[in-house]
Amino acid sequence: MSEPLVQARGLTKRFGDFLAVDAVDFDIAKGEAFGFLGPNGAGKTSTMKMITTVSPITEGKLTVFGLDPAADGRRIRQRLGVVPQEDNLDMELTVAENLYIYGRYHDMPRADIRRRITELLEFAQLSDRSDSPVEPLSGGMKRRLTIARALINEPDLVILDEPTTGLDPQARHLLWDRLYRLKREGATLIITTHYMDEAEQLCDRLVVMDKGKIVAEGSPRQLIAQYAPREVVELRYPEEQMEGISERLGWLEGGIEILADRVIVYTDDAEATQRELTIRDIHPEQVLVRRSSLEDVFLKLTGRSLVD
Protein backbone atom coordinates (compact mmCIF):
# COMPACT_ATOMS: atom_id res chain seq x y z
CA MET A 1 0.00 0.00 0.00
CA SER A 2 1.22 3.48 -0.78
CA GLU A 3 1.73 6.18 1.83
CA PRO A 4 -1.53 7.20 3.55
CA LEU A 5 -3.20 10.38 2.34
CA VAL A 6 -3.71 11.53 5.90
CA GLN A 7 -1.77 10.29 8.90
CA ALA A 8 -2.23 11.31 12.54
CA ARG A 9 -0.12 10.26 15.50
CA GLY A 10 -0.99 11.52 18.97
CA LEU A 11 -2.90 14.35 17.33
CA THR A 12 -4.13 16.73 20.01
CA LYS A 13 -6.15 19.95 20.05
CA ARG A 14 -6.62 22.06 23.13
CA PHE A 15 -8.70 25.23 23.48
CA GLY A 16 -7.47 26.74 26.73
CA ASP A 17 -8.20 24.10 29.35
CA PHE A 18 -10.59 22.19 27.13
CA LEU A 19 -9.18 19.10 25.47
CA ALA A 20 -11.10 18.79 22.20
CA VAL A 21 -9.00 16.08 20.56
CA ASP A 22 -7.01 13.79 22.81
CA ALA A 23 -4.00 12.11 21.21
CA VAL A 24 -5.70 10.30 18.34
CA ASP A 25 -4.02 8.06 15.75
CA PHE A 26 -5.43 7.23 12.33
CA ASP A 27 -4.43 6.55 8.73
CA ILE A 28 -6.60 7.35 5.76
CA ALA A 29 -5.73 5.62 2.51
CA LYS A 30 -6.21 6.90 -1.02
CA GLY A 31 -9.60 6.02 -2.48
CA GLU A 32 -11.37 5.13 0.73
CA ALA A 33 -14.39 6.70 2.37
CA PHE A 34 -13.33 7.23 5.96
CA GLY A 35 -15.81 8.16 8.67
CA PHE A 36 -15.61 9.89 12.03
CA LEU A 37 -18.67 8.85 14.01
CA GLY A 38 -19.52 10.47 17.29
CA PRO A 39 -21.93 12.75 19.14
CA ASN A 40 -21.68 16.54 19.11
CA GLY A 41 -18.58 17.66 20.97
CA ALA A 42 -16.68 14.42 20.36
CA GLY A 43 -13.89 16.29 18.58
CA LYS A 44 -14.84 15.44 15.00
CA THR A 45 -14.98 19.00 13.70
CA SER A 46 -11.77 20.00 15.48
CA THR A 47 -10.05 17.06 13.79
CA MET A 48 -11.45 18.11 10.39
CA LYS A 49 -10.26 21.68 10.91
CA MET A 50 -6.76 20.50 11.64
CA ILE A 51 -6.74 18.39 8.49
CA THR A 52 -7.96 21.34 6.42
CA THR A 53 -5.08 23.37 7.97
CA VAL A 54 -7.37 26.14 9.27
CA SER A 55 -6.77 25.10 12.87
CA PRO A 56 -3.17 24.78 14.11
CA ILE A 57 -2.48 21.51 15.93
CA THR A 58 -1.60 21.69 19.63
CA GLU A 59 0.48 18.52 19.89
CA GLY A 60 1.34 15.35 18.02
CA LYS A 61 1.95 14.78 14.35
CA LEU A 62 -0.27 15.24 11.33
CA THR A 63 0.55 14.90 7.67
CA VAL A 64 -1.81 15.50 4.75
CA PHE A 65 -0.56 14.30 1.35
CA GLY A 66 2.69 13.73 3.23
CA LEU A 67 2.94 17.49 3.94
CA ASP A 68 3.02 19.40 7.21
CA PRO A 69 -0.10 21.60 7.67
CA ALA A 70 1.85 24.26 9.55
CA ALA A 71 4.44 24.71 6.81
CA ASP A 72 2.57 23.74 3.63
CA GLY A 73 -0.99 24.87 4.34
CA ARG A 74 -1.50 26.45 0.94
CA ARG A 75 -0.15 23.45 -0.92
CA ILE A 76 -2.44 21.13 1.04
CA ARG A 77 -5.54 23.29 0.61
CA GLN A 78 -4.93 23.46 -3.09
CA ARG A 79 -5.74 19.74 -3.29
CA LEU A 80 -8.63 19.72 -0.81
CA GLY A 81 -12.38 20.10 -1.19
CA VAL A 82 -14.03 21.18 2.04
CA VAL A 83 -17.71 20.98 2.97
CA PRO A 84 -18.02 22.65 6.38
CA GLN A 85 -20.63 21.78 8.96
CA GLU A 86 -22.43 25.07 8.47
CA ASP A 87 -22.86 26.30 4.93
CA ASN A 88 -20.72 29.35 4.36
CA LEU A 89 -21.74 30.07 0.82
CA ASP A 90 -21.04 33.58 -0.40
CA MET A 91 -24.46 35.17 0.06
CA GLU A 92 -23.48 38.23 -1.97
CA LEU A 93 -22.96 36.10 -5.09
CA THR A 94 -25.17 33.93 -7.30
CA VAL A 95 -25.06 30.13 -7.50
CA ALA A 96 -22.72 30.05 -10.51
CA GLU A 97 -20.59 32.91 -9.17
CA ASN A 98 -20.01 30.97 -5.96
CA LEU A 99 -18.44 28.19 -8.00
CA TYR A 100 -16.60 30.63 -10.24
CA ILE A 101 -14.88 32.58 -7.49
CA TYR A 102 -13.76 29.43 -5.68
CA GLY A 103 -12.16 28.35 -8.93
CA ARG A 104 -10.36 31.68 -8.99
CA TYR A 105 -9.23 31.29 -5.37
CA HIS A 106 -7.65 28.08 -6.65
CA ASP A 107 -5.97 29.95 -9.53
CA MET A 108 -7.88 28.03 -12.18
CA PRO A 109 -8.06 29.53 -15.68
CA ARG A 110 -11.46 31.06 -16.46
CA ALA A 111 -12.22 28.71 -19.36
CA ASP A 112 -11.59 25.62 -17.20
CA ILE A 113 -13.83 27.02 -14.49
CA ARG A 114 -16.68 27.67 -16.90
CA ARG A 115 -16.55 24.12 -18.22
CA ARG A 116 -16.41 22.76 -14.71
CA ILE A 117 -19.33 24.91 -13.51
CA THR A 118 -21.60 23.35 -16.16
CA GLU A 119 -20.65 19.85 -14.99
CA LEU A 120 -20.96 20.62 -11.31
CA LEU A 121 -24.31 22.38 -11.58
CA GLU A 122 -25.61 19.31 -13.35
CA PHE A 123 -24.08 17.06 -10.70
CA ALA A 124 -25.71 19.12 -7.94
CA GLN A 125 -29.00 19.32 -9.88
CA LEU A 126 -28.85 23.10 -9.83
CA SER A 127 -28.45 23.85 -13.54
CA ASP A 128 -31.72 25.78 -13.68
CA ARG A 129 -30.74 27.86 -10.63
CA SER A 130 -27.40 28.98 -12.06
CA ASP A 131 -28.12 32.73 -11.89
CA SER A 132 -30.21 32.65 -8.74
CA PRO A 133 -29.02 34.30 -5.56
CA VAL A 134 -28.04 31.80 -2.87
CA GLU A 135 -30.39 33.02 -0.17
CA PRO A 136 -33.73 31.63 -1.49
CA LEU A 137 -32.34 28.11 -2.07
CA SER A 138 -33.63 25.28 0.12
CA GLY A 139 -31.39 23.66 2.73
CA GLY A 140 -30.74 20.67 0.49
CA MET A 141 -29.88 22.86 -2.50
CA LYS A 142 -27.46 24.96 -0.44
CA ARG A 143 -25.79 21.80 0.77
CA ARG A 144 -25.45 20.44 -2.76
CA LEU A 145 -24.03 23.77 -3.91
CA THR A 146 -21.50 23.66 -1.06
CA ILE A 147 -20.47 20.19 -2.20
CA ALA A 148 -20.22 21.32 -5.81
CA ARG A 149 -18.08 24.25 -4.65
CA ALA A 150 -15.76 21.84 -2.83
CA LEU A 151 -15.26 19.92 -6.10
CA ILE A 152 -14.40 22.89 -8.31
CA ASN A 153 -10.64 22.28 -8.10
CA GLU A 154 -10.90 18.52 -8.75
CA PRO A 155 -9.66 17.78 -5.22
CA ASP A 156 -7.68 14.67 -4.27
CA LEU A 157 -9.45 14.59 -0.92
CA VAL A 158 -12.96 15.74 -0.07
CA ILE A 159 -13.75 16.52 3.57
CA LEU A 160 -17.41 16.57 4.54
CA ASP A 161 -18.31 17.69 8.06
CA GLU A 162 -21.80 16.40 8.85
CA PRO A 163 -22.97 16.66 5.26
CA THR A 164 -26.63 15.85 5.88
CA THR A 165 -27.33 17.26 9.34
CA GLY A 166 -30.54 19.27 9.32
CA LEU A 167 -31.82 18.01 5.98
CA ASP A 168 -35.16 16.32 5.40
CA PRO A 169 -35.09 12.60 4.43
CA GLN A 170 -35.59 13.27 0.74
CA ALA A 171 -32.77 15.79 0.57
CA ARG A 172 -30.56 13.41 2.53
CA HIS A 173 -31.10 10.57 0.11
CA LEU A 174 -30.35 12.75 -2.89
CA LEU A 175 -27.16 13.88 -1.21
CA TRP A 176 -26.14 10.33 -0.32
CA ASP A 177 -26.68 9.37 -3.92
CA ARG A 178 -24.29 12.14 -5.04
CA LEU A 179 -21.68 11.20 -2.45
CA TYR A 180 -21.97 7.58 -3.40
CA ARG A 181 -21.27 8.55 -6.98
CA LEU A 182 -18.17 10.48 -5.96
CA LYS A 183 -16.98 7.43 -4.09
CA ARG A 184 -17.58 5.14 -7.03
CA GLU A 185 -15.48 7.41 -9.19
CA GLY A 186 -12.55 6.95 -6.86
CA ALA A 187 -12.62 10.07 -4.71
CA THR A 188 -11.15 9.87 -1.23
CA LEU A 189 -13.75 11.05 1.24
CA ILE A 190 -13.59 11.95 4.92
CA ILE A 191 -17.04 12.16 6.43
CA THR A 192 -18.05 13.10 9.95
CA THR A 193 -21.51 12.21 11.10
CA HIS A 194 -23.63 11.40 14.09
CA TYR A 195 -25.99 9.31 12.00
CA MET A 196 -25.32 5.58 12.06
CA ASP A 197 -27.17 4.96 8.81
CA GLU A 198 -25.03 7.55 7.06
CA ALA A 199 -21.84 5.93 8.31
CA GLU A 200 -23.09 2.48 7.31
CA GLN A 201 -24.10 3.65 3.86
CA LEU A 202 -21.07 5.70 2.94
CA CYS A 203 -18.03 4.65 4.93
CA ASP A 204 -15.63 1.84 4.07
CA ARG A 205 -13.91 2.33 7.38
CA LEU A 206 -14.59 4.49 10.38
CA VAL A 207 -13.49 5.46 13.83
CA VAL A 208 -15.89 6.05 16.70
CA MET A 209 -14.98 9.17 18.66
CA ASP A 210 -16.11 10.10 22.12
CA LYS A 211 -14.87 12.96 24.31
CA GLY A 212 -11.88 13.61 22.07
CA LYS A 213 -10.73 10.01 21.93
CA ILE A 214 -11.03 7.25 19.36
CA VAL A 215 -12.83 4.40 21.10
CA ALA A 216 -13.13 1.92 18.20
CA GLU A 217 -12.00 1.49 14.64
CA GLY A 218 -13.01 -0.75 11.73
CA SER A 219 -15.51 -1.21 8.92
CA PRO A 220 -19.18 -0.74 9.92
CA ARG A 221 -19.69 -4.51 9.61
CA GLN A 222 -16.61 -5.34 11.67
CA LEU A 223 -17.59 -2.93 14.41
CA ILE A 224 -21.08 -4.33 14.67
CA ALA A 225 -19.77 -7.90 14.67
CA GLN A 226 -17.13 -7.09 17.24
CA TYR A 227 -19.08 -4.98 19.70
CA ALA A 228 -22.73 -5.88 19.35
CA PRO A 229 -24.48 -9.28 19.15
CA ARG A 230 -26.51 -9.90 16.05
CA GLU A 231 -29.91 -8.80 17.25
CA VAL A 232 -31.46 -6.27 19.56
CA VAL A 233 -34.69 -6.43 21.52
CA GLU A 234 -35.88 -3.05 22.74
CA LEU A 235 -38.21 -3.10 25.71
CA ARG A 236 -40.20 0.08 26.25
CA TYR A 237 -41.63 0.89 29.63
CA PRO A 238 -43.63 3.77 31.07
CA GLU A 239 -41.34 5.96 33.16
CA GLU A 240 -42.65 4.86 36.58
CA GLN A 241 -41.81 1.22 35.82
CA MET A 242 -38.19 1.97 34.91
CA GLU A 243 -37.16 2.02 38.56
CA GLY A 244 -35.46 -1.18 39.71
CA ILE A 245 -35.48 -2.51 36.18
CA SER A 246 -31.86 -3.65 36.31
CA GLU A 247 -32.63 -6.17 39.09
CA ARG A 248 -35.63 -7.55 37.27
CA LEU A 249 -33.70 -8.02 34.00
CA GLY A 250 -30.34 -8.87 35.48
CA TRP A 251 -30.61 -12.52 34.37
CA LEU A 252 -30.33 -11.62 30.67
CA GLU A 253 -27.12 -12.78 29.03
CA GLY A 254 -25.18 -10.80 26.44
CA GLY A 255 -25.77 -7.56 28.30
CA ILE A 256 -28.33 -4.84 28.53
CA GLU A 257 -28.26 -1.05 28.31
CA ILE A 258 -30.75 0.92 30.36
CA LEU A 259 -31.86 4.23 28.85
CA ALA A 260 -34.40 6.75 30.13
CA ASP A 261 -37.45 5.18 28.52
CA ARG A 262 -36.34 1.74 27.38
CA VAL A 263 -34.03 -1.19 27.91
CA ILE A 264 -31.86 -2.48 25.10
CA VAL A 265 -31.18 -6.19 25.19
CA TYR A 266 -28.38 -7.64 23.04
CA THR A 267 -28.90 -11.20 21.92
CA ASP A 268 -27.95 -13.69 19.24
CA ASP A 269 -31.49 -15.06 19.14
CA ALA A 270 -34.24 -12.50 19.57
CA GLU A 271 -37.01 -15.08 19.44
CA ALA A 272 -35.53 -17.08 22.29
CA THR A 273 -35.13 -13.91 24.34
CA GLN A 274 -38.77 -13.01 23.76
CA ARG A 275 -39.89 -16.50 24.80
CA GLU A 276 -37.83 -16.25 27.95
CA LEU A 277 -39.45 -12.90 28.80
CA THR A 278 -42.92 -14.43 28.46
CA ILE A 279 -41.99 -17.38 30.64
CA ARG A 280 -40.74 -15.03 33.36
CA ASP A 281 -43.95 -13.05 33.06
CA ILE A 282 -42.24 -9.84 31.98
CA HIS A 283 -44.51 -7.69 29.84
CA PRO A 284 -43.13 -4.34 28.71
CA GLU A 285 -45.44 -1.75 27.15
CA GLN A 286 -43.85 -2.33 23.77
CA VAL A 287 -41.28 -4.71 22.31
CA LEU A 288 -39.22 -3.96 19.21
CA VAL A 289 -36.91 -6.45 17.56
CA ARG A 290 -34.24 -5.24 15.13
CA ARG A 291 -30.79 -5.96 13.81
CA SER A 292 -27.99 -4.34 15.74
CA SER A 293 -26.49 -1.15 14.32
CA LEU A 294 -23.61 1.22 14.85
CA GLU A 295 -25.78 3.00 17.40
CA ASP A 296 -25.55 -0.13 19.53
CA VAL A 297 -21.81 -0.24 19.07
CA PHE A 298 -21.67 3.28 20.35
CA LEU A 299 -23.95 2.48 23.28
CA LYS A 300 -21.84 -0.50 24.20
CA LEU A 301 -18.67 1.54 24.06
CA THR A 302 -19.84 4.60 25.95
CA GLY A 303 -23.09 3.67 27.70
CA ARG A 304 -24.75 6.67 26.09
CA SER A 305 -27.10 7.22 23.21
CA LEU A 306 -25.45 8.74 20.16
CA VAL A 307 -27.96 11.35 18.98
CA ASP A 308 -28.49 13.75 21.83
Next chain:
Amino acid sequence: MSVSLPTRLTPPGRMTPFRAHRIWERNYLVYRRVWKVILTGFFEPVFYLFSIGIGIGELVPEVPGPGGVPVDYTAFVAPALMAASAMNGTVLETTFNIFFRLKFEKTYDGILTTPMSSRDIAIGEIGWALVRGALYSTAFFVVMVAMGLTASWWAVLTIPGAVLIGFAFGSVGLAATTYMRSWQDFDLVSLVTMPLFLFSATFYPLDVYPTAIRPLIRLSPLYHGNEMLRAFSLGIFDWTLAGHITFLLVMGLIGAFIASRRLDGLLRK
Protein backbone atom coordinates in the same frame (compact mmCIF):
# COMPACT_ATOMS: atom_id res chain seq x y z
CA MET B 1 -26.40 12.71 -17.49
CA SER B 2 -23.08 11.17 -16.64
CA VAL B 3 -20.49 13.68 -15.53
CA SER B 4 -16.87 12.81 -15.04
CA LEU B 5 -16.03 13.62 -11.47
CA PRO B 6 -13.73 14.45 -9.61
CA THR B 7 -10.32 12.96 -8.65
CA ARG B 8 -7.70 14.98 -10.35
CA LEU B 9 -5.88 13.53 -13.31
CA THR B 10 -3.74 16.59 -13.93
CA PRO B 11 -0.97 17.48 -11.47
CA PRO B 12 -1.60 20.41 -9.10
CA GLY B 13 -1.07 23.74 -10.81
CA ARG B 14 1.63 26.23 -10.01
CA MET B 15 1.40 28.18 -6.79
CA THR B 16 0.85 31.91 -7.03
CA PRO B 17 2.44 33.62 -4.03
CA PHE B 18 0.26 36.74 -4.22
CA ARG B 19 -3.48 36.32 -4.48
CA ALA B 20 -4.98 39.28 -2.61
CA HIS B 21 -6.40 40.44 -5.95
CA ARG B 22 -8.78 37.44 -5.90
CA ILE B 23 -10.68 39.38 -3.24
CA TRP B 24 -10.97 42.26 -5.72
CA GLU B 25 -12.33 39.84 -8.25
CA ARG B 26 -14.93 38.66 -5.75
CA ASN B 27 -15.90 42.19 -4.79
CA TYR B 28 -16.12 43.20 -8.42
CA LEU B 29 -18.68 40.43 -8.95
CA VAL B 30 -20.68 41.73 -6.00
CA TYR B 31 -20.51 45.41 -6.80
CA ARG B 32 -21.21 45.27 -10.51
CA ARG B 33 -24.77 44.41 -9.50
CA VAL B 34 -25.08 47.19 -6.95
CA TRP B 35 -23.21 49.92 -8.81
CA LYS B 36 -25.85 52.47 -7.88
CA VAL B 37 -24.80 52.18 -4.24
CA ILE B 38 -21.32 53.17 -5.33
CA LEU B 39 -22.61 56.40 -6.84
CA THR B 40 -23.64 57.69 -3.40
CA GLY B 41 -19.97 57.73 -2.45
CA PHE B 42 -19.36 60.18 -5.25
CA PHE B 43 -22.31 62.48 -4.63
CA GLU B 44 -21.75 62.97 -0.92
CA PRO B 45 -18.68 65.23 -1.14
CA VAL B 46 -20.09 66.97 -4.23
CA PHE B 47 -23.25 67.92 -2.31
CA TYR B 48 -21.12 69.20 0.56
CA LEU B 49 -19.07 71.21 -1.89
CA PHE B 50 -22.15 72.82 -3.42
CA SER B 51 -23.82 73.63 -0.11
CA ILE B 52 -20.94 74.61 2.15
CA GLY B 53 -18.24 75.56 -0.32
CA ILE B 54 -20.36 77.69 -2.59
CA GLY B 55 -22.82 78.88 0.08
CA ILE B 56 -20.36 79.94 2.72
CA GLY B 57 -17.92 80.96 0.02
CA GLU B 58 -20.36 83.79 -0.80
CA LEU B 59 -20.05 85.12 2.77
CA VAL B 60 -16.36 84.42 3.31
CA PRO B 61 -14.49 85.32 0.19
CA GLU B 62 -10.94 84.49 1.34
CA VAL B 63 -9.24 82.58 4.13
CA PRO B 64 -5.56 82.03 4.96
CA GLY B 65 -4.46 78.81 3.26
CA PRO B 66 -1.27 76.78 3.77
CA GLY B 67 1.63 79.02 4.76
CA GLY B 68 -0.79 81.89 5.38
CA VAL B 69 -1.38 82.55 1.66
CA PRO B 70 -4.95 83.87 1.24
CA VAL B 71 -7.12 81.58 -0.89
CA ASP B 72 -10.68 81.51 -2.14
CA TYR B 73 -12.93 79.76 0.43
CA THR B 74 -14.39 77.16 -1.96
CA ALA B 75 -10.87 76.23 -3.09
CA PHE B 76 -9.90 76.01 0.59
CA VAL B 77 -12.68 73.67 1.60
CA ALA B 78 -12.84 71.42 -1.51
CA PRO B 79 -9.66 69.36 -0.85
CA ALA B 80 -10.76 68.82 2.76
CA LEU B 81 -14.10 67.47 1.56
CA MET B 82 -12.19 65.15 -0.72
CA ALA B 83 -10.12 63.97 2.26
CA ALA B 84 -13.20 63.47 4.44
CA SER B 85 -14.91 61.43 1.75
CA ALA B 86 -11.79 59.27 1.35
CA MET B 87 -11.97 58.63 5.09
CA ASN B 88 -15.71 57.93 5.19
CA GLY B 89 -15.68 55.68 2.13
CA THR B 90 -12.91 53.37 3.29
CA VAL B 91 -14.08 53.28 6.90
CA LEU B 92 -17.55 52.26 5.76
CA GLU B 93 -16.11 49.54 3.53
CA THR B 94 -13.69 48.09 6.07
CA THR B 95 -16.01 48.20 9.08
CA PHE B 96 -19.67 47.47 8.21
CA ASN B 97 -19.11 45.41 5.08
CA ILE B 98 -16.24 43.38 6.49
CA PHE B 99 -17.99 42.72 9.79
CA PHE B 100 -20.96 41.33 7.88
CA ARG B 101 -18.75 38.91 5.96
CA LEU B 102 -16.62 38.03 8.96
CA LYS B 103 -19.24 37.40 11.63
CA PHE B 104 -22.53 36.77 9.87
CA GLU B 105 -21.95 35.24 6.48
CA LYS B 106 -18.73 33.48 7.49
CA THR B 107 -17.50 34.28 3.99
CA TYR B 108 -13.88 34.27 5.05
CA ASP B 109 -14.08 30.92 6.82
CA GLY B 110 -14.92 29.39 3.45
CA ILE B 111 -12.24 31.32 1.60
CA LEU B 112 -9.57 30.09 4.02
CA THR B 113 -10.19 26.47 3.02
CA THR B 114 -8.76 27.39 -0.40
CA PRO B 115 -5.13 28.39 -0.99
CA MET B 116 -6.06 31.93 0.14
CA SER B 117 -4.62 33.12 3.47
CA SER B 118 -5.87 35.64 6.02
CA ARG B 119 -3.16 38.03 4.89
CA ASP B 120 -4.53 37.80 1.36
CA ILE B 121 -7.95 38.71 2.73
CA ALA B 122 -6.66 41.66 4.78
CA ILE B 123 -4.57 43.08 1.94
CA GLY B 124 -7.30 42.35 -0.59
CA GLU B 125 -10.06 44.08 1.36
CA ILE B 126 -7.97 47.14 2.24
CA GLY B 127 -6.81 47.29 -1.37
CA TRP B 128 -10.35 47.08 -2.67
CA ALA B 129 -11.42 49.95 -0.42
CA LEU B 130 -8.56 51.96 -1.95
CA VAL B 131 -9.57 51.18 -5.51
CA ARG B 132 -13.07 52.39 -4.74
CA GLY B 133 -11.65 55.46 -3.03
CA ALA B 134 -9.45 56.21 -6.04
CA LEU B 135 -12.48 56.14 -8.33
CA TYR B 136 -14.37 58.61 -6.13
CA SER B 137 -11.38 60.86 -5.77
CA THR B 138 -10.82 60.98 -9.51
CA ALA B 139 -14.45 61.94 -10.08
CA PHE B 140 -14.28 64.61 -7.38
CA PHE B 141 -11.01 65.89 -8.83
CA VAL B 142 -12.73 66.37 -12.18
CA VAL B 143 -15.43 68.43 -10.47
CA MET B 144 -12.79 70.54 -8.74
CA VAL B 145 -10.98 71.20 -12.00
CA ALA B 146 -14.24 72.02 -13.77
CA MET B 147 -15.09 74.56 -11.06
CA GLY B 148 -11.63 76.12 -11.31
CA LEU B 149 -10.71 75.23 -7.71
CA THR B 150 -7.27 73.85 -8.44
CA ALA B 151 -4.22 76.05 -8.72
CA SER B 152 -1.86 74.02 -10.89
CA TRP B 153 -1.25 70.61 -12.41
CA TRP B 154 0.26 69.61 -9.06
CA ALA B 155 -3.37 69.24 -7.98
CA VAL B 156 -3.52 65.85 -9.69
CA LEU B 157 -1.53 64.59 -6.68
CA THR B 158 -4.73 64.91 -4.65
CA ILE B 159 -5.80 61.57 -6.15
CA PRO B 160 -2.91 59.46 -4.79
CA GLY B 161 -3.11 61.64 -1.68
CA ALA B 162 -6.74 60.62 -1.14
CA VAL B 163 -5.74 56.98 -1.64
CA LEU B 164 -3.12 57.39 1.10
CA ILE B 165 -5.80 58.81 3.42
CA GLY B 166 -7.97 55.81 2.52
CA PHE B 167 -5.10 53.45 3.32
CA ALA B 168 -4.56 55.02 6.74
CA PHE B 169 -8.23 54.92 7.71
CA GLY B 170 -9.11 51.70 5.92
CA SER B 171 -6.47 49.58 7.64
CA VAL B 172 -7.20 51.07 11.05
CA GLY B 173 -10.91 50.49 10.33
CA LEU B 174 -10.24 46.84 9.49
CA ALA B 175 -8.14 46.43 12.62
CA ALA B 176 -10.98 47.96 14.68
CA THR B 177 -13.50 45.62 13.06
CA THR B 178 -11.61 42.59 14.37
CA TYR B 179 -12.38 43.85 17.90
CA MET B 180 -16.11 44.42 17.23
CA ARG B 181 -18.56 42.06 18.89
CA SER B 182 -21.95 43.30 17.75
CA TRP B 183 -23.55 45.95 15.57
CA GLN B 184 -23.87 48.20 18.62
CA ASP B 185 -20.11 48.62 18.60
CA PHE B 186 -20.44 50.39 15.29
CA ASP B 187 -21.94 53.43 16.96
CA LEU B 188 -18.39 54.01 18.13
CA VAL B 189 -17.25 54.26 14.52
CA SER B 190 -19.39 57.33 13.83
CA LEU B 191 -18.51 58.62 17.27
CA VAL B 192 -14.93 58.78 16.02
CA THR B 193 -15.35 59.79 12.36
CA MET B 194 -17.97 62.51 12.97
CA PRO B 195 -15.83 64.72 15.27
CA LEU B 196 -12.81 64.04 13.06
CA PHE B 197 -14.80 65.37 10.11
CA LEU B 198 -15.90 68.49 12.02
CA PHE B 199 -12.74 69.33 13.96
CA SER B 200 -9.81 68.62 11.66
CA ALA B 201 -9.43 72.09 10.21
CA THR B 202 -11.88 70.96 7.55
CA PHE B 203 -13.99 74.10 7.27
CA TYR B 204 -11.58 76.71 8.63
CA PRO B 205 -7.84 76.97 9.23
CA LEU B 206 -6.09 75.64 12.33
CA ASP B 207 -5.40 79.22 13.54
CA VAL B 208 -9.09 79.68 14.29
CA TYR B 209 -8.89 77.13 17.11
CA PRO B 210 -7.71 78.34 20.55
CA THR B 211 -3.97 77.83 20.98
CA ALA B 212 -4.50 75.24 23.73
CA ILE B 213 -6.62 73.03 21.45
CA ARG B 214 -4.31 73.11 18.42
CA PRO B 215 -1.98 70.26 19.49
CA LEU B 216 -5.08 68.11 19.89
CA ILE B 217 -6.24 68.91 16.37
CA ARG B 218 -2.77 68.00 15.11
CA LEU B 219 -3.31 64.51 16.49
CA SER B 220 -6.27 64.01 14.18
CA PRO B 221 -5.24 61.90 11.18
CA LEU B 222 -7.81 63.69 9.07
CA TYR B 223 -6.11 66.99 9.87
CA HIS B 224 -2.98 65.65 8.20
CA GLY B 225 -5.08 64.43 5.30
CA ASN B 226 -6.76 67.79 4.91
CA GLU B 227 -3.50 69.72 5.01
CA MET B 228 -1.84 67.33 2.58
CA LEU B 229 -4.62 67.54 -0.03
CA ARG B 230 -4.77 71.33 0.42
CA ALA B 231 -1.07 71.61 -0.28
CA PHE B 232 -1.46 69.50 -3.44
CA SER B 233 -4.59 71.23 -4.64
CA LEU B 234 -3.35 74.78 -4.05
CA GLY B 235 0.20 73.99 -5.12
CA ILE B 236 1.68 75.34 -1.88
CA PHE B 237 4.47 73.07 -0.63
CA ASP B 238 6.63 73.24 2.47
CA TRP B 239 8.41 70.81 4.80
CA THR B 240 5.22 70.11 6.84
CA LEU B 241 3.93 68.10 3.89
CA ALA B 242 6.49 65.36 4.60
CA GLY B 243 5.16 65.17 8.15
CA HIS B 244 1.57 64.73 6.97
CA ILE B 245 2.51 61.99 4.54
CA THR B 246 4.63 60.14 7.11
CA PHE B 247 1.87 60.33 9.71
CA LEU B 248 -0.69 58.74 7.39
CA LEU B 249 1.71 56.15 6.03
CA VAL B 250 2.77 54.96 9.49
CA MET B 251 -0.83 54.89 10.66
CA GLY B 252 -1.81 52.76 7.65
CA LEU B 253 1.07 50.31 8.06
CA ILE B 254 0.42 49.80 11.76
CA GLY B 255 -3.29 49.31 11.07
CA ALA B 256 -2.66 46.81 8.29
CA PHE B 257 -0.23 44.86 10.45
CA ILE B 258 -2.66 44.62 13.36
CA ALA B 259 -5.60 43.85 11.06
CA SER B 260 -3.79 40.99 9.38
CA ARG B 261 -2.61 39.48 12.68
CA ARG B 262 -5.99 39.80 14.36
CA LEU B 263 -7.87 38.42 11.37
CA ASP B 264 -5.63 35.37 11.35
CA GLY B 265 -6.27 34.80 15.06
CA LEU B 266 -10.03 35.12 14.58
CA LEU B 267 -10.29 32.86 11.57
CA ARG B 268 -7.74 30.16 12.39
CA LYS B 269 -8.53 28.79 15.81
